[in-house]
Structure formats: C-alpha cells, structure tokens
Amino acid sequence: MKSKRDQLLTLIAHNPFISQQDLAEQLGLSRSAVAGHVAALTKERRILGRAYVLPGARHVVCIGGSNVDRKLRGLEPLQMGNSNPASLSESPGGVARNVAENLARLGLPVQLLTALGDDAAGRFLRSHAAALGVDCSASLIASDAPTGSYTAVLSPEGELVLGLAQMDLCERLRPDYLRQCAAxxxxxxxxxxxxxxxxxxxxxxxxxAASEAAAPLVAVAVSAPKMARLPQALQGLSLLILNHDELAAATGLALNDEADLQRAHQALAARGLGSLIVTQGSERLYFGHAGEALKSLKPTATRVVEVSGAGDAFAAGVCAALLQDPDDLASACKLGLRLARLTLQSEHSVSPELSPELLLP
Incomplete structure (x- = not known):
C-alpha cells in the first residue's frame, strides 16, 4: 500500500492546484500533517513551488487561444450578399490548443495554458484535452465570460473564404496570470x-526568455492584424512562424519577390529574432537563422479536403523536430510539412492520423 506521502503526491499530480485542506480530508490527515509533508517534499525537490509542480518529463508548454471551431462549408459556389446552402461541423480549435493536441498525438508531454469559460464549451474542451493527455489544469477559468469561438466559412473546395473569431478571453492571459504559472x-x-x-x-x-536560461521560445502568428501585438524588441524569441501576409504586416515591407523576403528576414534579425519560417500555402516556404540567407522548400502537392488547422499542424511538427535538434530548421520544416499535409487531407482541424511513429527516423 502506498504511504500517505506517496498518496499525497498522486493527488497533487492529478490536481496541482488542490488545497491543503482538500488533501487533508482525502488522506484522513490533519492540515498541519499535510503541511509538514508538503514542506518535506519541497525540500527534497519532489515538488517544485506553488501549484505543486512535479519534476519529471519536461513538457512543451503551449500558451494562447482555445475555442470551439464552427465550420460552415458551402455546398455550391458561394455568392456574396446572398444566403448560401452549407454544411456545419464543430470541433475543438484555437492555435495554441491545436498545436498542443498535435503534439500530444505525437506522444509528447504537453501543458496548455489558456483561458476558458465555465460553460459547456469550456468543459467540453477540458474533457477533450484530458482524454488526449494534455494538461490544462493551470488554465484560467472565467465564470463571467463565454469560451471563445471561431467560425470559418469555407468554399465547396475547403478553402477559407472568411474567418470570424471571438477570442476576448485571451485578453485575460496577462502577465499577472503568467507569473502565477511560473512554476x-x-x-x-x-x-x-x-x-x-x-x-x-x-x-x-x-x-x-532573454534574461534567463529559459527554454526556447517559439511564437506563432494568428493573423495579419494581430502582428501589431509583436514587440519591437525580439531578443529572447528563438523562432517566429508566420505566413507571407503576416510577415508583411510585421515589417511594413512590400513582399513581391525573394529579395524582399530576405530583406524582411534581415529586418527581424536586427530586432533580435533568432530564426524565421515563412509559409506560403502551397508555394515555397522559407526558413533561416539570423545572420544567414533564407533557404526554401517546396511543399508536396496534395489533395485538400479543407485548410483549417494545417498551419497549426505545421507549427507542431516544427516544434517536435526542434526538440530533437534545435539547429536543424530544414528537418523541422520537413516534419511540419508532413503533418500539415495529413491535416489538409482530413476534415478535422487536427488529423486523427497523427501518431508517435511520425517521429521515428
């Protein structure tokens, strides 16, 4: 039988935010006895600080949006300004959440720090994450605002015509919340x-990230308008992943040819950025470290069921590969393209075909 201390560790692993009073009640101990066990375990480095973080497998930490995706796909060529017949589907979504699910399906330990409403949609997203092994126990739960939503209007061919995002809760992921999640x-x-x-x-x-010996920090763009949120000083940012339009918005440069892309890369490197990946849909993508010329890869042509989530799958593949070799951007982009291709061939925002075997040599 487990000792009381081991039982306490099991309860903490299941819920890092459990109170000492709840621990006492579930273990049949006094609160002072629980406090003594917690103090001893902290001294032994078997738990790490507030929220009782347990050492062990180091997670990929994804911070950002979660929402419910609603996809309306036209059954016939869309006519603007008119009512169009369409099919409707719903699934978990959000850039950070999608990346987290992709990584979990690859078999990697993942923690998601996001903001959800205390509503049916939020409970659905938490349940879905738990079933995949994504730890979102430290996420912000709001009782006074709904879980975010994203509505995508798709052409009959699966191409995005219009996207509408209601992501107000993300505005609550402020520095004070991030400080609470420091452990x-x-x-x-x-x-x-x-x-x-x-x-x-x-x-x-x-x-x-710039001032500490921190883990690599990767930023993923979500839209051209939100590039205004990117700080001017980029020291500490290991990698920025964005598309052609987002790069133009980030730099204020017209990007008409490869020479323009190179200039944009140099401009971001001068601001402190470590590495850059620029995607362009089915066209060539570009990648490079600061101080080097951008290189390119041509994505393999594929049958497109729909485009939703392909960029998030690409980002997840890049991150998974960089965990194995932080300097090999070419291999990272190749794995990202492989995951994106699987997602393009699926009607889901995250392909159910993903598995740990994709990380094998």
Whole structure:
C-alpha cells in the first residue's frame, strides 16, 4: 500500500492546484500533517513551488487561444450578399490548443495554458484535452465570460473564404496570470505562444526568455492584424512562424519577390529574432537563422479536403523536430510539412492520423 506521502503526491499530480485542506480530508490527515509533508517534499525537490509542480518529463508548454471551431462549408459556389446552402461541423480549435493536441498525438508531454469559460464549451474542451493527455489544469477559468469561438466559412473546395473569431478571453492571459504559472513554465522543454496573447504578455515572456536560461521560445502568428501585438524588441524569441501576409504586416515591407523576403528576414534579425519560417500555402516556404540567407522548400502537392488547422499542424511538427535538434530548421520544416499535409487531407482541424511513429527516423 502506498504511504500517505506517496498518496499525497498522486493527488497533487492529478490536481496541482488542490488545497491543503482538500488533501487533508482525502488522506484522513490533519492540515498541519499535510503541511509538514508538503514542506518535506519541497525540500527534497519532489515538488517544485506553488501549484505543486512535479519534476519529471519536461513538457512543451503551449500558451494562447482555445475555442470551439464552427465550420460552415458551402455546398455550391458561394455568392456574396446572398444566403448560401452549407454544411456545419464543430470541433475543438484555437492555435495554441491545436498545436498542443498535435503534439500530444505525437506522444509528447504537453501543458496548455489558456483561458476558458465555465460553460459547456469550456468543459467540453477540458474533457477533450484530458482524454488526449494534455494538461490544462493551470488554465484560467472565467465564470463571467463565454469560451471563445471561431467560425470559418469555407468554399465547396475547403478553402477559407472568411474567418470570424471571438477570442476576448485571451485578453485575460496577462502577465499577472503568467507569473502565477511560473512554476509550470519553468519546467518547459520548449514554450510556444500564439499572438492571441496581449502585447504586454508577449513582451513579458520575451523579456524573461532573454534574461534567463529559459527554454526556447517559439511564437506563432494568428493573423495579419494581430502582428501589431509583436514587440519591437525580439531578443529572447528563438523562432517566429508566420505566413507571407503576416510577415508583411510585421515589417511594413512590400513582399513581391525573394529579395524582399530576405530583406524582411534581415529586418527581424536586427530586432533580435533568432530564426524565421515563412509559409506560403502551397508555394515555397522559407526558413533561416539570423545572420544567414533564407533557404526554401517546396511543399508536396496534395489533395485538400479543407485548410483549417494545417498551419497549426505545421507549427507542431516544427516544434517536435526542434526538440530533437534545435539547429536543424530544414528537418523541422520537413516534419511540419508532413503533418500539415495529413491535416489538409482530413476534415478535422487536427488529423486523427497523427501518431508517435511520425517521429521515428
């Protein structure tokens, strides 16, 4: 039979935010006895600080948006300004959440720091994450606001015509919340953030990454308008993943040819960025470290069922590969393209075909 101390560790692993009073009641101990066990375990480094973070496998920490995706796909060519017949599907979504699910399906330990409403949609997303092994126990739960939603209008061919996002809860992922999650973030093997975060939170994370021996920090763009949230000083940002339009918005440069892309890369490197990946749908993608010329890869042509989630799958593949070799951007992009291709061939925002075997040589 487990000792009381081992039982306490099991309860903490299941719920890092459990109170000492709840621990006492579930273990049949006094609160002072629980406090004594917690103090001893902290001294032994078997738990790490507030929220009772347990040492062990270092997680990829994903910080950013979660929402319910609603996809309306036209049954016939869409006519603007008219009512169009369509099919409807719903699934979990959000850039950081999608990346987290992709990584979990690859068999990697993942923690998701996000904001959810205390509503049916939020409970659905938490349940879905738990079933995949994604730890979102430290996420912010709001009782006074709904879980975010994203509505995508798709053409009959699966191409995005219009996207409408209601992501107000992400504005609550402010620095004070991130400070509360410092113990979880300290255990990261890699941290990924999406640009749904407030500008002040992005600046906070970059400043912290630049001043400490922190895990690599990767940022994923979500739209051209939200590039305004990216800080001017990019020291601490290991990698930025964005598309052609988002790069133009980030730099204020017209991007008409490869020479323009190279200039944009140099401009971001001068601001402190470590590495850059620029995707262009089915066209060539570009990648490179600061101080080097961008290189390119041509995605393999594939049958497209729909485009939703392909960019998030690409980002997850890049991160998974960089965990194995932080300097090999070419291999990272190749794995990202492989995951994106599987997602393009699926009607789901995250392909159910993903598995740990995809990480094998």
């Amino acid at each position: 979880q973030r300290a255990q990261a093997s890699l941290t990924l953030v999406d640009l749904n975060l407030p500008a002040e939170s992005l600046a906070f994370l970059l400043a912290q």
